[in-house]
Each structure stands twice: as C-alpha cells, then as structure tokens.
Amino acid sequence: MIAARAALCLIPIWAALIVLACLGGGVMPMPEFFAHYAPGRCGAAWCLLGVIPGRTTWSEAQYILAAQRDGQISERQIIIILGRGGEIGFYPGLDGGLVGRILVHYPPERGLPVGWIIQRYGAPCGVSFYWRARANILTLRYPRAMVNLKLQSTAFNPMSPVETIQLDDPAFSPSYQTDRCVDNISDGVNNTAWQGFVRLSRYERAP
Numbered sequence: 001m002i003a004a005r006a007a008l009c010l011i012p013i014w015a016a017l018i019v020l021a022c023l024g025g026g027v028m029p030m031p032e033f034f035a036h037y038a039p040g041r042c043g044a045a046w047c048l049l050g051v052i053p054g055r056t057t058w059s060e061a062q063y064i065l066a067a068q069r070d071g072q073i074s075e076r077q078i079i080i081i082l083g084r085g086g087e088i089g090f091y092p093g094l095d096g097g098l099v100g101r102i103l104v105h106y107p108p109e110r111g112l113p114v115g116w117i118i119q120r121y122g123a124p125c126g127v128s129f130y131w132r133a134r135a136n137i138l139t140l141r142y143p144r145a146m147v148n149l150k151l152q153s154t155a156f157n158p159m160s161p162v163e164t165i166q167l168d169d170p171a172f173s174p175s176y177q178t179d180r181c182v183d184n185i186s187d188g189v190n191n192t193a194w195q196g197f198v199r200l201s202r203y204e205r206a207p
Contacts, residue, residue, distance in 0.1 A: 039120075053099055054093060087104075089105075095171050104165045113159045126181030127203055129190045137151075138151060139183070141180060145166065156200055193206070
C-alpha cells in the first residue's frame with residue numbers, strides 16, 4: 001500500500017519534469033520500466049531491447065531476447081509479456097533472414113508518456129487524427145515508426161499515454177503508400193503537420 005501511494009505521488013512529479021523538458025529542451029532519465037521497454041536509438045535507427053528492424057538477424061534476435069523474462073520464442077515470432085494487457089512482438093522481415101516489424105502494446109496502467117517520444121525523437125513528420133472512429137485516436141508518424149494514442153479526453157499533453165508503437169520493416173515499401181508521413185489508405189482521417197500539445201480539435205481541423 002505504501003509503495004503504491006509512493007508511485008502515485010511520483011506521477012505528478014514525472015508530469016512536471018516532462019513538461020519542463022519538452023518546453024525547455026532539457027533531457028531527463030526515464031523511469032526504469034520505460035527505460036527498458038521504450039524504443040531506443042541504435043545509431044540513427046529506432047531499436048528495442050537491442051534489436052533493430054532490418055539489421056538484426058532473426059537468429060541474433062532469438063539469442064538476444066532469450067534472456068528476457070516472460071519471453072516466448074518461436075520460429076515465426078518472439079513475444080515478451082509486459083504485464084496484463086501488454087506485450088512486445090518481434091516478427092521476421094519480408095526477406096526472411098532479418099527482423100522486420102516490432103509491435104509494442106503497453107499495459108493500460110503503464111502507458112508510455114508521449115512526451116518521452118517527442119523528447120527522444122523530436123516532432124513527427126506527420127500526424128493522423130482518426131475522427132470517424134469517435135475514439136480520439138491519434139497517430140504520430142515517423143519515417144520508420146508509428147506511435148498510436150487512444151486518448152480518454154480531448155486534451156493532448158506530454159503525459160498522454162502511448163497505447164502502441166510499431167517499428168516498421170524496412171523491406172516493406174508498398175507502392176500504394178509512398179509517403180510514410182501520411183495515411184492515404186484509411187477513410188475518416190485527417191493528416192496534418194505536428195501542431196504541438198494542443199486540444200485534439202486542432203488536429204481534427206488543421207490542413
């Protein structure tokens with residue numbers, strides 16, 4: 001009970017620190033859970049747990065991730081359980097020998113604050129707001145990654161929790177979507193540039 005109360009007390013502190021960092025350009029260490037399971041930088045590439053899509057071989061990934069607790073390794077996928085409702089999935093690439101897509105589902109109670117993503121990777125190259133879904137779904141788009149949020153209100157701030165992150169397979173380059181910074185496939189979506197941490201109505205209406 002004491003530990004739970006202490007954790008709750010830390011949440012406002014993290015929120016304040018993230019806001020200050022995003023506004024003032026400061027850099028802060030992540031809480032341990034997020035530092036371990038949030039995407040990192042391996043050179044110029046996005047990576048997770050030391051695995052880089054399109055560079056790490058599938059056999060190397062199986063070896064690297066074998067040490068992870070609650071891991072399930074097979075020939076066609078590697079699943080790391082993050083708690084109730086959360087997991088990381090690693091999948092072979094289209095070329096067969098390398099890791100392709102990596103998909104992270106964060107546990108509902110431990111969503112990664114989106115402010116950490118902006119601090120680490122900068123502003124996305126595009127933002128997609130899915131207004132037809134009527135569920136405040138927002139996707140931050142990077143050239144080789146997508147950060148998805150399902151917001152509980154119309155407020156969007158650095159502490160808004162990330163629901164899923166997808167690191168793309170570099171070998172997957174569909175001809176129907178040449179610009180990774182927009183969603184030109186879905187219906188009921190508004191694609192726009194990064195507007196900052198503002199109310200969702202700004203993303204719904206912005207050109």
